[in-house]
Amino acid sequence: MSKFTGDAKKLLEKVGGSENISVVTHCATRMRFVLNDPEKADVDAIEDIDMVKGTFTQAGQFQVIIGNEVASFYNEFTKMAGVGDTSKEDAKEAAKQNMNILQRLVSHLADIFTPIIPALVVGGLILGFRNVIGDIEMLENGTLTLADSSQFWAGLYDFLWLIAEAIFHFLPVALTWSISRKMGTTQVLGIILGLTLISPQLLNAYEVVETTEIPMWDFGFFQIEMIGYQAQVIPAILAGFVLAYLEIGLRKIIPQVVSMIFVPFFALLPTVIIAHVVLGPIGWTIGTWISNIVYDGLTSAVGWLFAAVFGFAYAPLVITGLHHMTNAIDLQLMSEFGGTNLWPMIALSNIAQGSAVVAMIYINRKDKKEQQVTIPAAISCYLGVTEPALFGVNLRYLFPLFAGMAGSAVAAVISVGSGVMANSIGVGGIPGILSIQVPHMLMFAVAMIAAIVIPFILTVVLSKTKMGVDAYKRLGK
Structure with missing residues (x-):
């Protein structure tokens, strides 16, 4: 009998039995259940189990926080429950049965962007390094950059653009591939579709202005503009789904014996034509509208109000999963304006929630069991992964959540009010400063200090109020 047997047996009973x-699957710290009847799970009893550090429900999954020993606990649990192992993708698909239409839409959007986020983060860091090398005049009494002072640094500055360009200018390829991967269609067709949107034959999207003479494909009775969609998000997403659904539909009607020939041909060719004639122009227009509305709102006379609302509301968006929508907006802002003023607020919100957890570490410094959750949660939050902090700590007590939201709102006002722009999406926590454009790094650092200090002080203060006392009573502490 292992040390996990007793608690595994209790958990099996309290989730409603096999x-x-x-x-059921697991990640780094949590077990993830898709339950046939979520109402049968006795949440209070589950949270009283010694090995359990907390619970929450997200994206149709009932998640139980175990901690670093989750893999061993999971093995003992599944052996006892007689439940077979399964992949995270299977778990996601099963969980969608418990979602409403909006949740499914957001889940699909998350499935598209999640595989490419590591590349976007790397791209943001590389652009940050290029800023340090080529834009900060740190030598010769503030008159020379590193790139100006040495051929090595100049060469490195130029070389790093190779990677950044591949990530951001060629973004449509990643998006169309990710959609084909998600939809279970032919991934190489998704890649080829993306390449047709950024081909060297096409006029680069970054070179298109009102006075530009646009080349045409001339078919005699009609013409198609030869415009590329470098870094464009919505045209790529629209084209990717058209290709996927065409392929899925064709596979149902074309005999399998000739499907290898005719399915790719009749899926790819019409999609490329539709993408350049219809979807590209429409998607570009929609993307421009969205980015202009967000940018104009944040830079208007009442931009501080937009910033305060977004900063305050971002953590609840994470709780609901709706935060995945901001990825597309950030990328569109980068395409239109060469940077994003939205992403810095996201990084500041993560820092603020992490700071609230740090305050809980201080408040509960004598509670060893609590620190098994709070310390890893704070570290991951400062590095941009907020779910352990939000669900494992702040949402359970509530008052740290509100303290973090308040600190985030103040930090967001500072960021937007001083015009902070990021090069791109980056590490959504303290290292995020590397993705901030050089002229704005100082003010972002000021906003970071606000996001650290305000939530910490507010959490400590609120813990002594009725709100804090009630939270401890509710949790039996």
């Missing part, structure tokens, strides 16, 4: 488990 017959109530549709799918």
Whole structure:
């Protein structure tokens, strides 16, 4: 009998038994259940189990926080429950049965962007390094950059653009590939579709202005503009889904014996034509509208109000999963304006929630069990992964959540009010300063200080109020 046997048996009983488990898997710290009847799970009793550090429900999954020993606990649990192992993708698909239409839409959007986020983060860091090398005049009494002072640094500055260009200018390729991967269609067709949107034959999207003479494909009775969609998000997403659904539909009607020939041909060729004639121009227009509305709102006379609302509301958006929508907006802002003023607020919100957890570490410094959750949660939050902090700590107590939201709102006002822009999406926490454009790094640092200090002080203060006392009573502490 292992040390996990007793708690695993209790958890199995309190989630409603094996017959109530549709799918179970685990990540770095949590077990993820898709339950046939979520109402059968006794949440209070589950949270009283010694190995359990907290619970929450997100994206149709009931998640139980175990900690660093989750893999061993999971093995003992599944052996006892008689539930077979399954992949995270299977768990996601099963979980969608418990989602409403909006949740499914957001889940699909998350599935598209999640595989390419590591590349976007790397791209943001590389642009940050290029800023340090080529834009900060740190030598010769503030008159020379590193790139100006040495051929090595100049060469490195130029070389790093190779990677940044591949990530951001060629973004449509990543998006169309990710959609084909998600939809279970032919991934190489998704890649080829993306390449047709950024081909060297096409006029680069960054070179298009009102006075530009646009080349045409001339078919005699009609013409198609030869415009590329470098860094464009919405045209790539629209084209990617058209290709996927065409391929899925064709596979149902074309005999399998000739499907290898005719399915790719009749899926790809019409999609490329539709993408350049219809979807590209429409997607570009929609993307421009969205980016202009967000940018104009944040830079208007009442931009501080937009910033305060977004900063305050971002953590609840993470709780609901709606935050995945901001990825597309950030990328569109980067395409239109050469940077994003939205992403810095996201990084500041993460820092603020992490600071609230740090305050809980201080408040509960004598509670060793609590620190098994709070310390890893704070570290991951400062590095941009907020779910352990939000669900494992702040949402359970509530008052740290509100303290973090308040600190985030103040930091967002400072960021937007001083015109802070990021090169791109980056590490959504303290290292995020590397993705901030050089002229704005100082003010972003000021906003970071606000995001650290305000939530910490507010959390400590609120813990002594009725709100804090009630939270401790509710949790039996």
